[in-house]
Amino acid sequence: MTEKVAARSTSSSSLILFDITQRYVYYTLSNLSEGISKDDAKGKHIPVNKTTNDIKESAKNYIKNLPAVASHYCRKDSTKLYLPTELKNIKNVYRIYKEDRTNKGMDVVSEKLFRNIFNTEFNIGFHVPKKDKCTKCLRLEGQNPEECVELESHLEEKDASKKRLEFHREIGKDNSSILCTSFDIQKVLTTPHGNSMLLFYARKFAVFNLCFYESITRKGFCFIWNESEAKRGANEVATILNKYIQDVDERKTIRNLILYSDSCPGQNKNKIVLAAVHNALLQAKNLESIQLNYLLPGHTEMTVDSIHSTIEQAVRNTIIWAPSQWATVAQLARKEPNDDFLNYEDISDKYFKDNLSGKISKIRIATFKKSSPNILKIK
Numbered sequence: 001m002t003e004k005v006a007a008r009s010t011s012s013s014s015l016i017l018f019d020i021t022q023r024y025v026y027y028t029l030s031n032l033s034e035g036i037s038k039d040d041a042k043g044k045h046i047p048v049n050k051t052t053n054d055i056k057e058s059a060k061n062y063i064k065n066l067p068a069v070a071s072h073y074c075r076k077d078s079t080k081l082y083l084p085t086e087l088k089n090i091k092n093v094y095r096i097y098k099e100d101r102t103n104k105g106m107d108v109v110s111e112k113l114f115r116n117i118f119n120t121e122f123n124i125g126f127h128v129p130k131k132d133k134c135t136k137c138l139r140l141e142g143q144n145p146e147e148c149v150e151l152e153s154h155l156e157e158k159d160a161s162k163k164r165l166e167f168h169r170e171i172g173k174d175n176s177s178i179l180c181t182s183f184d185i186q187k188v189l190t191t192p193h194g195n196s197m198l199l200f201y202a203r204k205f206a207v208f209n210l211c212f213y214e215s216i217t218r219k220g221f222c223f224i225w226n227e228s229e230a231k232r233g234a235n236e237v238a239t240i241l242n243k244y245i246q247d248v249d250e251r252k253t254i255r256n257l258i259l260y261s262d263s264c265p266g267q268n269k270n271k272i273v274l275a276a277v278h279n280a281l282l283q284a285k286n287l288e289s290i291q292l293n294y295l296l297p298g299h300t301e302m303t304v305d306s307i308h309s310t311i312e313q314a315v316r317n318t319i320i321w322a323p324s325q326w327a328t329v330a331q332l333a334r335k336e337p338n339d340d341f342l343n344y345e346d347i348s349d350k351y352f353k354d355n356l357s358g359k360i361s362k363i364r365i366a367t368f369k370k371s372s373p374n375i376l377k378i379k
Contacts, residue, residue: 067204172216177255182302213304238276249284262300275348
């Protein structure tokens with residue numbers, strides 16, 4: 001008995017020396033393979049809750065196929081794409097994604113992982129109601145106008161521009177020969193449009209709408225076309241402006257037309273539009289002058305925005321299946337045929353021969369008078 005006890009004591013001391021427990025030795029001996037212990041399996045097994053690469057790729061492909069379109073206001077300087085308003089937010093998109101994949105018997109990623117993929121691997125945002133933000137105001141936020149010359153000058157220009165617009169809106173009440181009109185292109189009208197799940201997976205077709213609103217007559221005009229007919233650049237805006245000016249000229253009582261728009265260089269504020277307006281004035285029989293007023297970027301609230309809002313409200317609970325339905329919603333008599341859009345670049349080269357880079361962007365007001373066909377007055 002004394003010898004056996006001593007032997008056990010020696011064995012126990014050895015195990016403690018090498019920091020090996022009795023349970024470890026028992027497990028190793030019980031799982032021998034041909035007299036050799038098994039290899040360490042740490043890090044070699046896949047956790048049950050780990051998302052496979054195939055499921056992740058499926059989620060990425062789903063996001064790639066979302067009906068995202070380019071921004072209307074900053075597409076020149078940004079590659080970011082935007083989803084329609086009916087998709088609301090990432091949480092709602094994930095809900096639709098999960099429902100679709102579950103119905104097809106497919107596995108899905110978690111909402112946290114879906115959100116991470118959406119935010120880090122894609123440059124996609126959501127359309128929200130238009131609310132222009134002035135970059136200069138944001139940059140100088142918190143400054144005291146009395147101490148910051150730049151901010152004081154900017155605020156003075158903003159107030160002056162706003163007062164000028166208000167004055168021109170009222171001037172026609174006392175003088176019927178003057179007409180003040182604001183115009184702007186509405187955000188892209190995707191078709192089909194609606195909250196139905198069936199429409200979510202349909203390929204979206206872009207429809208464009210250039211609206212005019214007359215402050216005195218309170219009349220609105222919508223010119224609608226789609227991506228198969230033309231783009232939405234300077235030539236399209238110039239063509240429609242020419243048509244609107246012709247319509248105003250045919251009323252015979254209007255002598256002076258005052259136009260207001262934002263300062264988008266790709267659509268309104270460029271030599272193509274300036275040349276087109278001047279050319280339209282020269283062809284007019286009754287108009288004597290046309291004045292283009294460009295509002296400050298970030299401060300472009302105009303009455304024409306009410307037309308956009310009315311159309312968006314009208315289709316909130318309505319499904320639009322075809323591009324032609326947008327014309328019905330906007331109460332437009334007919335669509336413009338695709339061969340109506342003209343190329344005004346040759347005309348603009350005729351009037352503007354020098355390099356105007358950085359010069360047109362500084363214009364706030366451009367006035368054309370028929371009595372001075374070779375002069376463009378600017379402020």
